[in-house]
Amino acid sequence: MANVLIIGSDHAGLELKRELAGVATELGYEVRDVGTHTSDSTDYPDYGHQVASAVAAGEGLGLLVCGTGIGMSMTANRHAGVRAALCGDAYSASMARRHNDANVLCVGARVVGPGLAGEILRAFLSASFEGGRHERRVNKIDRTV
Ligand code: RB5
Secondary structure, eight states, rough: OOOOOEEEEOOOGGGHHHHHHHHHHTTTOOOEEEOOOOSOOHHHHHHHHHHHHHHHHOOOOEEEEEESHHHHHHHHHTTTTHHHHHOSHHHHHHHHHHHHHOEEEEEEEETSSHHHHHHHHHHHHHOOOOOTHHHHHHHHHHHTT
């Protein structure tokens, strides 16, 4: 069964999301795009919640793109079991998987160019969780405060 990447964006992230879908496809991922599909102005939480719900349900990893990535990461992290990481460099994207078991990558289309964003996505998708002491720490993220 193919690895699945569920992707979403608002209007600000539309173009970069499409480019990153191509990167994920190249890497052998089955890409599911929940929208937006047009450049009409729209609201990022509508897509952030859809992607986060699918990731929380175990359907795959997630990718969310808006202007800064901030609104998307805030939205996705409201979902239990979702660990969304807003990344602007490939090292952070790799470490987000390896140490934080991140399952959603957020990228800001008005912050990083398409070349760097592609490197960030490649780093995210090629890394995996190291477990061990990091598992104990990740488990503590979800405690009720
Ligand atoms: C849209 O103008 C912009 O606010 C949105 O894409 C995002 O950056 C929010 O976090």
